Amino acid sequence: MIYLELFITFFQIGLFGFGGGYGMLSLIQTETVVQHQWLSTAEFTNIVAISQMTPGPVGINAATYCGYAAAQQAEYHGFMAVLGSAVATFALVLPSVILMILISKIFMRYMDTPVMQSVFTALRPVVVGLLAAATLLLMNSDNFATMTGDPWHFWISVGLFVATFVGTKYVKINPIQMIGFAAFAGLMLL
Amino acid sequence: MHYQLFKTFSKIGAFTFGGGYAMIPMIEAEVVDKHHWISKEEFTDLIAVAQSCPGVFAINISTFIGFKLRRYTGAIVAAAGAALPSFLIILLIALFFHRFRNIPWVESVFNGIRPAVVALIAVPTFNLAKSTHITLSNCWIPIVTALLIWLLGVNPILIILAAALGGYLYGQFIKPTENENG
Numbered sequence: 356m357i358y359l360e361l362f363i364t365f366f367q368i369g370l371f372g373f374g375g376g377y378g379m380l381s382l383i384q385t386e387t388v389v390q391h392q393w394l395s396t397a398e399f400t401n402i403v404a405i406s407q408m409t410p411g412p413v414g415i416n417a418a419t420y421c422g423y424a425a426a427q428q429a430e431y432h433g434f435m436a437v438l439g440s441a442v443a444t445f446a447l448v449l450p451s452v453i454l455m456i457l458i459s460k461i462f463m464r465y466m467d468t469p470v471m472q473s474v475f476t477a478l479r480p481v482v483v484g485l486l487a488a489a490t491l492l493l494m495n496s497d498n499f500a501t502m503t504g505d506p507w508h509f510w511i512s513v514g515l516f517v518a519t520f521v522g523t524k525y526v527k528i529n530p531i532q533m534i535g536f537a538a539f540a541g542l543m544l545l
Numbered sequence: 546m547h548y549q550l551f552k553t554f555s556k557i558g559a560f561t562f563g564g565g566y567a568m569i570p571m572i573e574a575e576v577v578d579k580h581h582w583i584s585k586e587e588f589t590d591l592i593a594v595a596q597s598c599p600g601v602f603a604i605n606i607s608t609f610i611g612f613k614l615r616r617y618t619g620a621i622v623a624a625a626g627a628a629l630p631s632f633l634i635i636l637l638i639a640l641f642f643h644r645f646r647n648i649p650w651v652e653s654v655f656n657g658i659r660p661a662v663v664a665l666i667a668v669p670t671f672n673l674a675k676s677t678h679i680t681l682s683n684c685w686i687p688i689v690t691a692l693l694i695w696l697l698g699v700n701p702i703l704i705i706l707a708a709a710l711g712g713y714l715y716g717q718f719i720k721p722t723e724n725e726n727g
Contacts, residue, residue, distance in 0.1 A: 371702045372599045375566065377669055379601075381694055382701045389698065401655050404662040405638060410559050411631025414601045419635040427643075437636060444632050451600030452624050455608040456617070458594060466594050470716055475597050477712025479677045481704060484690025486670040490663060491695040498659040512660040519664035524672070530665050531562065534658055541657015542650060 357429040358442050364391065365418050365446035370454075374482030376413040381489035383417050393425035396497035407534055418443040511544050546615055547622045553580065554607045554626030561603075566596075568603055582614055603627045 364386050372379035380403065387393045394402070399417075406416040419440045426432075426439025458466065465471060499516070500508035515537050522528040522536075553575050561568040569592060576582050583591065595605035604624050611623025645651050679687060686708075693699040 367702060369600045371705050372601075373705060374673075375596070375602050377666055380666065385694070385698075385700055397655075397659065400659045400662055402635075403666070404655065404658045405635070405642075407562070407662065407665065409631070409634050409638070410562050411628075411634065412601045412603050415604075415628055415631040416635045419632050420639050423636065423639040440632070440636055440639065444628060448601060448604045448624055448628055451598070451604040452608045452620060454598055454600065455595070455605050456612050456620050458598070459609050459612045463594075466597070470713060471597075473716025473720065474709050474712040477708045477715065478597075478705070480679055480683055480686035481690050481708040483670060483674045483677060483679055484687035484704070485694070485701055486666065486673060487687055487691035488694035488701070490667040490670055491691060493663045493666065498663055500656075508656065512656075515657060516660040516664045516667075519661040520667055523665060524668045533665070534661055537657045537661035538654045539657070541654045545653045545656040 357426055357431065357439065360391065361422050361425055361439055361443045362446040365422075365443045366450060368414070368418075369447040370450040372414065373478055374485055377489060378482045378485045379414045380417075381485045381492060383414070383421070384489060384492050387417075387421050387425075391425070393421055393428060396493065396495055398424065400493055400498050404534060407530055414447055415444055418447040508545060511540070515540060547618060549580070550611050550614060550619055550623045551626040554611070554623045555630055557607075558603060558627040559630035566602065568606075572606060576610055582610060601628075 368382050402420045406413040422440040422443030423436050426436040499512040502509045519533045577588050607623040607627040608620045612620035
């Protein structure tokens with residue numbers, strides 16, 4: 356049943372999503388695009404893009420959108436699709452709420468122990484890997500077109516990638532402005 | 546007070562772009578400076594805890610503060626406040642995006658946006674590598690992680706569990722002997 360699937364999936368994502376929004380992305384990608392196929396890679400990237408332009412955490416945005424899309428795919432429409440969004444988002448935040456209450460109530464003093472510190476130290480490089488994986492997973496024909504099939508689209512995409520990368524990292528242009536620029540370029544060139 | 550909590554965290558949730566960490570200044574301004582709900586020192590500790598924990602950063606923070614102020618109901622109200630603006634906005638977008646998705650110019654716009662978004666995820670990868678001091682000796686960890694997920698389709702959850710376990714074992718058994726010999 357779709358609602359149960361959504362709940363279990365997003366509960367797991369909320370429970371194991373280390374590394375903030377971007378760290379969670381490779382998890383969300385693995386679950387929603389690869390495992391359950393609720394979204395295509397293009398749809399997934401679109402919602403990440405929309406998330407950059409809307410307020411709020413990318414995790415919640417992704418859960419809301421994916422819950423809706425998944426319910427629709429399972430032939431639930433209208434209000435029932437909205438229920439999918441609600442279930443996914445609720446499932447995503449539930450582990451955080453439970454965990455933070457537990458920590459606040461009981462475990463606060465254990466956060467600073469050597470044991471926890473060594474666990475966190477081990478997790479940090481893994482989070483870098485998670486981000487790298489998220490980037491690599493998104494480098495496919497859904498987002499960049501194919502070199503042989505649609506060279507114009509492909510090379511423009513590569514150009515936009517490089518421009519955005521350089522612009523954000525070195526020139527320190529605001530991400531929202533970069534998206535605006537890319538949107539305009541897409542409109543004109545693609 | 547519950548209403549205050551809800552209102553404050555909704556405001557934070559509705560006006561911060563760019564992900565959890567960008568919210569920190571605004572949260573501090575509201576929670577520490579304006580409402581005096583926690584002290585600056587407590588806030589710093591809280592950030593450290595919330596960052597280390599899994600889950601949405603904004604939800605972690607709001608739950609913690611909400612719980613501190615009004616226990617269980619406070620935690621729920623604060624978390625709901627933080628989540629609600631995003632939820633509603635994206636829901637609206639989902640409801641309408643479906644209809645507009647296949648219009649040619651909308652497609653073109655998103656064709657341009659998508660590669661840019663991939664770059665926006667690539668940049669923090671390098672920045673994070675720098676800030677977590679990835680060196681030649683430990684760069685194998687992110688590389689292996691990325692390859693396992695990307696090429697072999699390993700579920701990231703497994704890698705996270707393995708890393709947590711590895712860190713724990715390292716801390717318990719290997720590091721103490723290193724200190725003895727060193």
